[in-house]
Amino acid sequence: MEAAKVAIENLTVEYPLGQTSVRALSAVHLALPPGEFCAVVGPSGCGKSTLLRVVAGLQPATHGAVTIQQQNPDTPLQAMVFQGRSVFPWMTVLDNAAYGLRQRGVPQAEREEIAERWLRLVGLGDFLRAWPRQLSEGMRQRVAIVRAFAVDPEVLLMDEPFGALDEQTRLVLQDELLRVWQATNKTVLFVTHSIDEAMILADRIIVLSSRPGRVIADIAVPFPRPRSVEAVRSDPAFGALFLRIWGLLRTETNDLVVAG
Ligand SMILES: Nc1ncnc2c1ncn2[C@@H]1O[C@H](COP(=O)(O)OP(=O)(O)OP(=O)(O)O)[C@@H](O)[C@H]1O
Numbered sequence: 531m532e533a534a535k536v537a538i539e540n541l542t543v544e545y546p547l548g549q550t551s552v553r554a555l556s557a558v559h560l561a562l563p564p565g566e567f568c569a570v571v572g573p574s575g576c577g578k579s580t581l582l583r584v585v586a587g588l589q590p591a592t593h594g595a596v597t598i599q600q601q602n603p604d605t606p607l608q609a610m611v612f613q614g615r616s617v618f619p620w621m622t623v624l625d626n627a628a629y630g631l632r633q634r635g636v637p638q639a640e641r642e643e644i645a646e647r648w649l650r651l652v653g654l655g656d657f658l659r660a661w662p663r664q665l666s667e668g669m670r671q672r673v674a675i676v677r678a679f680a681v682d683p684e685v686l687l688m689d690e691p692f693g694a695l696d697e698q699t700r701l702v703l704q705d706e707l708l709r710v711w712q713a714t715n716k717t718v719l720f721v722t723h724s725i726d727e728a729m730i731l732a733d734r735i736i737v738l739s740s741r742p743g744r745v746i747a748d749i750a751v752p753f754p755r756p757r758s759v760e761a762v763r764s765d766p767a768f769g770a771l772f773l774r775i776w777g778l779l780r781t782e783t784n785d786l787v788v789a790g
C-alpha cells in the first residue's frame with residue numbers, strides 16, 4: 531500500500547474548561563494517500579476546525595499524533611484557508627496573495643509575478659491594487675484561496691472556505707477549486723458543513739459524530755474526474771449518496787438536540 535501523505539493516528543484533543551475539560555476529538559484515525567481530496571463533514575462543534583488546526587501544527591494533540599510526509603524540503607508542507615475572514619484588511623489584494631511567499635523569503639518581483647498569475651486565474655486580474663474592503667465576500671475568499679495555493683504547499687487544509695457565501699458564488703468557486711486542484715493534484719483536507727459540496731469536490735468523505743468527534747463513516751465518492759458542479763449534481767448516484775450521508779448526520783444532530 532502507498533505510504534500515507536497525511537497520517538492521523540488515534541488523535542484525541544481536549545480543551546481545558548474551568549476545573550474540567552472538553553473533549554473535542556476522540557481517537558480519530560485517518561490516512562490520506564498523496565493527491566487525495568478528502569472532505570470532512572460533521573455537526574457543528576464536533577471538532578472539525580480542531581482537527582485541521584492540529585494537522586496544521588497550530589495546536590497540540592492531547593493523545594495520538596499527526597505525521598505529514600514531506601517530499602520537497604524547499605516548499606511549505608501545508609497551507610491553511612481559515613474559516614471566516616482570512617485576508618488582511620490592511621494589505622492590497624496582491625500583497626495578500628503574495629503574503630505566504632513573502633514569509634518564505636521569495637523576492638518581491640518573483641512573488642508578485644506568482645501571486646498575479648494566480649489572481650488572474652481566479653478572475654481577479656483587475657483588482658491587484660484593490661483593498662479587501664473594495665471586494666465582495668466571494669472575491670475576498672478567492673484571495674484567501676490564492677494565498678494558500680500560491681506557496682505551492684504539499685498539503686492544503688481548508689476550513690469551510692465557502693461557508694459564508696451565497697449559493698451561486700459558492701458554485702462558481704467550487705468549479706474554480708476543482709479546476710485548480712485538478713491541475714495541481716495536491717493532497718487536500720477540506721472541512722465543510724455542506725454534504726453536496728463534499729460530494730462535488732472530494733474523492734472521499736469522512737463523517738464525524740457529534741462532539742467528541744469520532745469517525746463514523748469513511749465513504750468513497752464515485753463520480754468520475756475531471757468533474758464539474760453540473761456533472762456531479764446530475765449524476766444518477768448523487769441523490770442516494772446524499773441521503774446516505776444525511777442519514778448519518780441527522781442521527782448525530784438528533785443526539786445533539788436530545789443532549790441539549
Ligand atoms: N480554543 C478553544 N478553547 C476551548 N474549547 C474550544 C476551543 N476551540 C474549540 N473548542 C471546543 O471544541 C469543540 C470543537 O470545536 P471546533 O471549533 O473544532 O468545532 P467545529 O466542528 O469546527 O464546529 P463548527 O462546525 O461550528 O465550525 C467545541 O465544542 C468547542 O467547545
Ligand SMILES: [Mg+2]
Nearest residue numbers: 578579580613
Ligand atoms: Mg469549525
